[in-house]
Amino acid sequence: MAVLNEWAFIGVFFAVAWVFPFAPIFLARLVAPRKPNPIKQSTYECGVETVGDTWVQFKVQYYIYGLIFLVFDVEMIFLFPWAVAYRELDFFAFAAGFLFIFLLADALIYAWRKDALEWV
Amino acid sequence: MPELECAFPQVVNNLAPCLAQGGMNADLANFISILLGVVLIAALPLATLLILLVVERKVAARVQDRIGPNRVGPYGLLQSIPDALKMMTKEDITPAGADVFIYNLAPIIAFASVVLLWAVIPFTPLHIGADLSIGALYLIAVASIGTVKIMVAGWSSNNKYALLGAFRTIAQLLSYEVPLVLALLIPVMIAGTMSMQGLVEAQRGMWFFFMAPVAAIMFFIANQAETGRAPFDLLEAESEIIAGYNIEYSGFKWGMFMAGEFMHAFTASVIFAVIFLGGWIGPGTDQLPILGFVYLGAKTVVVYIFGLVLRSTVPRVRIDQLMSFNWKFLVPLAIINVLVTALLLQVVNWLGIAPQGDAASDLIANLPQTVVLLLGNLGVMGTVSTLVRNMGRQQRLADEAVEADTEVEELAHAAAH
Numbered sequence: 001m002a003v004l005n006e007w008a009f010i011g012v013f014f015a016v017a018w019v020f021p022f023a024p025i026f027l028a029r030l031v032a033p034r035k036p037n038p039i040k041q042s043t044y045e046c047g048v049e050t051v052g053d054t055w056v057q058f059k060v061q062y063y064i065y066g067l068i069f070l071v072f073d074v075e076m077i078f079l080f081p082w083a084v085a086y087r088e089l090d091f092f093a094f095a096a097g098f099l100f101i102f103l104l105a106d107a108l109i110y111a112w113r114k115d116a117l118e119w120v
Numbered sequence: 121m122p123e124l125e126c127a128f129p130q131v132v133n134n135l136a137p138c139l140a141q142g143g144m145n146a147d148l149a150n151f152i153s154i155l156l157g158v159v160l161i162a163a164l165p166l167a168t169l170l171i172l173l174v175v176e177r178k179v180a181a182r183v184q185d186r187i188g189p190n191r192v193g194p195y196g197l198l199q200s201i202p203d204a205l206k207m208m209t210k211e212d213i214t215p216a217g218a219d220v221f222i223y224n225l226a227p228i229i230a231f232a233s234v235v236l237l238w239a240v241i242p243f244t245p246l247h248i249g250a251d252l253s254i255g256a257l258y259l260i261a262v263a264s265i266g267t268v269k270i271m272v273a274g275w276s277s278n279n280k281y282a283l284l285g286a287f288r289t290i291a292q293l294l295s296y297e298v299p300l301v302l303a304l305l306i307p308v309m310i311a312g313t314m315s316m317q318g319l320v321e322a323q324r325g326m327w328f329f330f331m332a333p334v335a336a337i338m339f340f341i342a343n344q345a346e347t348g349r350a351p352f353d354l355l356e357a358e359s360e361i362i363a364g365y366n367i368e369y370s371g372f373k374w375g376m377f378m379a380g381e382f383m384h385a386f387t388a389s390v391i392f393a394v395i396f397l398g399g400w401i402g403p404g405t406d407q408l409p410i411l412g413f414v415y416l417g418a419k420t421v422v423v424y425i426f427g428l429v430l431r432s433t434v435p436r437v438r439i440d441q442l443m444s445f446n447w448k449f450l451v452p453l454a455i456i457n458v459l460v461t462a463l464l465l466q467v468v469n470w471l472g473i474a475p476q477g478d479a480a481s482d483l484i485a486n487l488p489q490t491v492v493l494l495l496g497n498l499g500v501m502g503t504v505s506t507l508v509r510n511m512g513r514q515q516r517l518a519d520e521a522v523e524a525d526t527e528v529e530e531l532a533h534a535a536a537h
Binding site for chain 2: 005006007008009010012013014016017018020021022024025027028029031032033034035036038040041042043044045050054055058059061062065066068069072073076077079080083084085086087088090091094097098101104105108112117118119
């Protein structure tokens with residue numbers, strides 16, 4: 001019951017956390033003036049008219065960082081259970097962790113040597 | 121069932137049983153107590169926000185030899201209230217061609233993602249929103265929602281500057297999450313638990329800041345980047361991309377982004393204080409738990425003011441420097457740090473100097489393992505700084521050689537004519 005209560009708290013917190021920012025925005029909608037016109041709503045580019053579509057293909061570099069991050073993020077999550085139990089484990093746990101982190105670092109070294117980390 | 125004492129001070133901690141004793145449905149009583157707790161904790165960052173905005177501007181002003189806000193209220197402390205009222209009355213512009221639903225959703229995500237962090241922060245030995253057994257993991261998970269708000273805001277605004285700002289910000293936030301999480305791994309490893317209350321309890325004898333200074337400093341730097349503070353404030357590089365991902369927002373929606381950002385910086389300081397500076401630990405918290413609130417506040421303010429001064433004194437870095445610093449320095453260092461700490465903990469185990477049972481909350485009993493860990497950390501710091509200095513020297517020499525070469529060529533070229 002106690003464990004369930006904790007998660008019930010998080011559940012209610014999720015709901016309330018969304019209401020908190022919504023309330024003032026909704027209130028502002030009632031108070032603030034609304035006089036839209038095409039010039040006001042045009043894209044803001046310091047007075048210059050915008051050329052072409054905004055949603056274009058973007059730099060490939062961002063994908064590469066995204067991919068490297070994904071490798072790390074997934075592997076880091078696996079390290080947490082290891083870290084929690086670590087103090088009760090023997091030297092074998094260190095060896096296993098070392099091997100795992102070495103594989104993780106290996107990916108980084110590979111990306112580094114392939115110049116994936118250079119900002120071009 | 122024993123009679124509970126339901127007078128004022130006790131009722132705060134036993135609201136649900138007290139209500140049930142008064143004849144209310146047990147589930148309803150439970151729900152009401154949870155809801156009250158949630159509203160109280162969620163209101164806390166909002167209340168601090170009103171003061172934060174003034175403190176932020178005051179500190180920045182002092183560093184830049186200005187006075188800062190000083191008109192509304194004593195020392196300008198009430199400045200946030202007219203600011204909020206003004207934002208309330210500003211027209212809310214939705215740009216043509218914006219993806220309206222997610223455009224409106226982004227500011228709400230921005231604010232909610234920060235408020236959610238407060239659910240697992242332990243204020244005193246007794247007062248914590250929810251002491252999840254995976255508190256540390258919850259922190260990481262919720263902090264990542266912050267990345268979504270930027271993508272959503274930048275993409276839906278239909279503005280090239282917003283999109284450009286969003287891209288580089290996401291690259292920054294994703295990258296700095298790696299050292300952040302790897303630094304958080306160290307306290308989890310030492311304490312052997314992911315529960316936030318457990319992490320604080322484990323620091324009774326010695327703060328983790330002294331056991332793992334490398335992780336602490338890394339955590340601070342990564343947090344500074346995650347919250348978009350200088351020198352990592354590329355997400356609002358006014359001179360390059362006007363304002364970044366929130367350029368098309370106005371009125372209170374823009375205010376929500378700003379409020380979320382200020383609150384995130386403060387929340388990051390709270391988390392740092394909890395995980396590395398012992399949270400509510402201090403003399404007398406066992407007798408009078410509410411004192412913990414004061415200790416946590418004091419520690420947080422120290423970290424926060426340090427961040428503010430740092431923010432107002434250092435210049436912004438370039439995007440390639442930012443990414444290189446993370447992937448070529450912080451991440452390798454974080455990995456090495458995890459391995460070194462793992463090895464040191466094995467050494468501590470092997471020497472048998474880890475405090476057992478009740479001794480864990482004793483300063484003297486903690487000293488041996490602290491000395492081992494601290495020495496290891498200092499070793500890492502020394503090695504890394506020597507390596508970096510040598511590499512910098514080689515780089516400088518190489519640059520100078522290239523410069524000298526070009527100069528000689530230019531002279532030869534000039535002589536030939």
